[in-house]
Amino acid sequence: MIIQNLSLLNFKNHTERNFEFSPQINCFVGNNGVGKTNILDALHYLSMAKSFLGNTDLNNIKTEQDFFTLEGHIFNGEKIDIIKIQQPKEAKKIIKKNDKSYDRIADHIGFLPSVIISPYDSNLISDSGESRRRFLDSMISQTDSDYLFNLIQYQKTVQQRNALLKSFAKNRYFDANNLEIYSEPLIKFGSKIFLKRQEFTNSILPLIQNYYEIISNGNEKVTVNYQSDLQLSVQENEPNQNFRHLLHENLDKDRALTYTSKGVHKDDLLFEMNGNSLKKMGSQGQQKSFLIALKLSQMNRIKELTGKTPVLLLDDIFDKLDDSRVSQLIELVNQEHFGQIFITDTNKDRTENVVKRINEESKIFDL
Structure with missing residues (x-):
């Protein structure tokens, strides 16, 4: 499953954004507060129809706006499906696949599997x-x-x-x-x-x-x-x-x-x-390495049991990991064909040094 592009309108701190993605590695870089994680959250919406940050749908509407809209084109190897999510301030959320609304939002879950690795995973430990x-x-x-x-x-x-x-x-x-x-x-x-x-x-x-x-x-x-x-x-x-x-x-x-x-x-x-x-005994870096291994294993099982390769969302993975472990991670997921990968980071030079060395077809979006 490949997300070819993503459009955001009035989503969190983004008034309007449009992205054309690489089928392999995509990176969003910029200072804290520019909305890198919010873009990952938009991708998570395409997959799970909700925020991975635990925010209510209404709280994700940009301040002083009346709605948000997300749209993504998903290539499944044979054809392109268009997923569109609309959340008005005064009505219920609508999710459409190829302009046809789902009767139940639960029916969408599983169409585009994803796994996210973020700092919030630390609560598992x-x-x-x-x-x-x-x-x-x-x-x-x-x-x-x-x-x-x-x-x-x-x-x-x-x-x-x-x-x-x-x-x-x-x-x-x-x-x-x-x-x-x-x-x-x-x-x-x-x-x-x-x-x-x-x-x-x-x-x-x-x-x-x-x-x-x-x-x-x-x-x-x-x-x-x-x-x-x-x-x-x-x-x-x-x-x-x-x-x-x-x-x-x-x-x-x-x-x-x-x-x-x-x-x-x-x-x-x-x-x-x-x-x-x-x-009690693991350092922050060791704990984060373990959580990443746990989530990669989760991806492996989803792929094994459903036949679909999940999209991998990596939020702030350089935090508490040295460059060596990050390089090992990116190289691992790239070599084992985990599928499409999305990464956020605050340091553009660091991201380019790690990602471009591993995959020349990667895309870096400077926010």
């Missing part, structure tokens, strides 16, 4: 397990509709069980048989989620290790461990039995806390380097 679970769920759900169904049903069941536990506490009453109604669906859906997460982690780990070794020149050894209550409960091969044991063992605790304290909704990924916590 620094935040609680919730961020890492979201990463797992997002990755698996994109390629497995059954997983998404099981996840939704499990989350609903946990909410219902928690509501009943709170009701018991409020009314100073407890009915174990009534609470038991939620055990079977928790076990059914939770066990399937556990197995899928375990399978995903096992499949992506060798990719992460390979990419990290290339980016870091083999100086450190990283690993990812999937941690779940279902693994730690009892020595059983059957997750259903593990989950049943967990619920029974923690019944009194759940009653006191008024929420379900154990289950796959507490799962986590442990990131380690040379046997130590990456969060």
Whole structure:
């Protein structure tokens, strides 16, 4: 999938911009505040129909304007499709493909897959397990509709069980048989989620290790461990039995806390380097190298499972990485045919030295 061009109108700090892209590497360079990341965000809109920065659609309309419009021409190897996104201030967002509006915005997701690597990824290391679970769920759900169904049903069941536990506490009453109604669906859906997460982690780990070794020149050894209550409960091969044991063992605790304290909704990924916590022992450069390896592995899996090569968006990759690691990264993604790449940087000379040496067909846009 190649984005041939992009047009922006009243998007964030850009009144009007038009770009013709290289099918390989494209770089946006300029001082902080000129809107480099905003252009990447516009490209992310073409892919996911939303901002990767978490901004609401209305907040992305340029100040004192009534709408924004984004348009991109996408070449899929056979034909060109035109994606147009319009957000009026007083109406809902409209997404069109070849002048035909989608009935549901969700129907657009997956047409133009993308992966973004940005400074905001650091929350995968620094935040609680919730961020890492979201990463797992997002990755698996994109390629497995059954997983998404099981996840939704499990989350609903946990909410219902928690509501009943709170009701018991409020009314100073407890009915174990009534609470038991939620055990079977928790076990059914939770066990399937556990197995899928375990399978995903096992499949992506060798990719992460390979990419990290290339980016870091083999100086450190990283690993990812999937941690779940279902693994730690009892020595059983059957997750259903593990989950049943967990619920029974923690019944009194759940009653006191008024929420379900154990289950796959507490799962986590442990990131380690040379046997130590990456969060505690890794430098900022090492952590960023790991996150890049994680996202490249994500791209690899999307391509493997969907047959589409995602667009790669690299926001401020020179930050906290030395030039050697950046060169390794750019050369890696170029050699392995990851597809089209978009990069932001503040230093034009540095970008030209790295990118032009690797690919003469790259384009540099000076903002």
